[in-house]
Amino acid sequence: MLLASLNPSLVNATDIADAVSIDGVTLSRSDLVGAATSVAERVAGAHRVAVLATPTASTVLAIVGCLIAGVPIVPVPSDVGVAERRHMLSDSDAQAWLGPVPDELEGLPHIPVRLHARSWHRYPEPSPDAVAMVIYTSGTTGAPKGVQVSRRAIAADLDALAEAWQWTADDVLVHGLPLYHVHGLVLGLLGSLRVGNRFVHTGKPTPAGYAAAGGTLYFGVPTVWSRVVRDQAAAEALRPARLLVSGSAALPVPVFEGLERLTGHRPIERYGASESLITVSTRADGERRPGWVGFPLAGVQTRLLDDAGNEVPHDGETVGKLQVRGPTLFDGYLNRPEATAEAFDDDGWYRTGDVAVIDDGGMHRIVGRESVDLIKSGGYRIGAGEIETVLLGHPGVEEAAVVGVPDEDLGQRIVAYVVGSAGPDDLIQFVAEQLSMHKRPREVRIVESLPRNALGKVLKKVLLAEG
Template sequence: MLLSSLNPATVAAGADVADAVRIDHAVLSRSDLVGAATSVAERVAGAHRVAVLATPTATTVLAVTGCLIAGVPVVPVPADVGAAERAHILADSGAQAWLGEKPSDTGGLAHIPVRLHARSWHRYAEPQPDATALIIYTSGTTGPPKGVVVSRRAIAADIDALAQAWQWTPDDTLVHGLPLYHVHGLVLGLLGSLRIGNRFVHTGKPKPDLYAAAGGSLYFAVPTVWSRIADDTEAATALRSARLLVSGSAPLPVPVFERLAELTGHRPIERYGSTESLITISTRADGERRPGWVGLPLTGIETRLLDESGSDVTHDGETIGQLHLKGATLFDGYLNRPDATAEVLDADGWYHTGDVAVIDADGMHRIVGRESVDLIKTGGFRVGAGEIEAALLGHAGVAEAAVVGVPDDDLGQRIVAYVVGDADPQALIEFVAQELSVHKRPREVRVVDSLPRNAMGKVLKKELAKWA
């Protein structure tokens, strides 16, 4: 069963938990979840697909859970999505109705409310493992967002592999304040908790004081949030009682890693994944946690690095290659886009991530970044933007850094760095040349007030390239 802890027989046998979910001032016991979500299931059973306005509320929790009980695919829609993008998601997904919170513009679809206090104890047969659970729309950096079709099998396989790697058990209390329309917050945070059976606390906003007050054992956050916590000594010190801190969705700067380790006593877990693959690589609770490295493939996941000719790349920790993945956590394709699916899923089942990485002799992976924007070919060298960013963040005057390659008649591409902080650009260029190699130094450093980021804290490199 995908939502193992919500098995009615298990709850009836005495496995109830009074505070299984805490979110938006609501507290739901496990029996509350089963009864209320099953009531939702009765209202949507037989539907083709439904859209859920994925606000961090009990309504969203019950809407998603009810659909999964009934075997109805969920299309999570960000609450702050623009009108054109929302219209595209509704039309492309074929959603038949809005379930849960009602948006200001329904797009002509019917609305089905969620009744928080309704209860049903009807038993639904478990859907087939290959049935679609979610259709999650990507950020659309290369055109309109694409619907990523994620199966129940993939979600179950991913959560079980992470439970093994992170020693995640029902005794944990998982805390995060992340959006419920992405893999990080929705699949790992909410569905992971419902499968494992641990307590789940959503803080509403991912603020340091709220994380500190939550009393969790397992915390999820993006690097921007961890950076704020590292800057708040009181909040960071409060996390010393936790068991594991997990960072993802973007690279965690090494200085933030080290500051968290100092203040909390925990070296953070770093992991790698995507909407298409879910989480596939991670450092382990019982293994090495090396700053800047995302660890080893999860159980059941294969990885490979290829050069531009399709040959295997040496696992020496230095040579950059295109990262491909294979395993049970992969998506089933892009909805209505067989052409786009064929571009990234080959006939042998390998997913071409579009990311570039290095692997060392022990199998540890370090993500360099997106091949399209983070692999810089300059003066005959292949340079990873992430390595330069890590070096810049090691300078006391740099708070944030992002590096891009821009066209150059002489070099092919010129390395340009954007930094937030208080440092002399020429001094930063010389600093990187000393820390790394001369050919990896930025040819330009531009000091800016802020870096453009998306909702998950990822720097929008294509926007920076336009600035250049």
């Protein structure tokens, strides 16, 4: 049962006064169940509803109410552009807006969430195979696609993460991430409700907000952790925590090392996607190696293939296309049977589009996206992430992104975009001294900032468009 921890029959025995704290509102577990069940009564029977995923109590109750009623949710980013929002609404055929009010209703009715309404109606648990939510991709390769995620997949993923991270009801989980993505919504909010721990959303994910929250388990993207490392007092305030978890993008090695130095914690790193949820992670009771994301979760299988479809050696060096299989995978793209068919092979392996290496012990390192991070230069297959890691180790580099641009001679030429004070020639030499000569950037461009999305991922398509 996805919402077993919210079963109203358990409220009297397990109620806690501060189950959820968000946007200045604190909800006890009984408040949460009663108010969300009131929401469920208003949407029961709908085939799909949209939720403007602001970090508010109204959003939390809208999401939980839909899960209680078995109504699929379409989380809509609050800062999404008009064209993308209209696409999400029309493609999903959402029947109404639930909860927070968008600037434009786009012709849909609005169903408000009443924070103080209560209902104790009992709803049967929906089928585990039912779709819980439709999460739209970022649309970097065309119009955003609606990823259909089942209740079964979410439950399997959260249970596997709870085991890997020794995550229990005694934890206080803190983050300030968006509630429209797997990281903040599924892991942060739904994970807390399933495990039964207290959940604190800080609004913006500032170092001061994290430091003041008094959590045991913290989630952040690399940008958040980088800011924490630059705020020594905030970082040291996290020493009493149990685990710091980083995801949604690669954590730079210097930030990993800074967290260890200032907080006393080697952070957990993990890997996943909207289509697969989290599939690979380091463990609370295992090795945490900078730049590596760990091992497959319980029930998950992974493999690396070359261009011919053959498995590549697990030697920690050979780059391959990453595929995964297991109970956390999505149920296909909404209204996109062709795209769904392309995503899977005949044996149920999901083609992630990412490239990675695996060492002889089974530890995974993600090189990046096959489309932008696997560089084929001079007959070599080179991972952009390896070069970025070296660049970030230079004291004059704050941020770095490496791409392969078309080159008549080499096929692709390695170009590095760098934020920092170091000079291009020095950085090219720095990489050449630490990696093979063919992995050095042929060009370094010093820029003021790198284009990123809301989760901190560098938008390399934007860099490639510059040529």
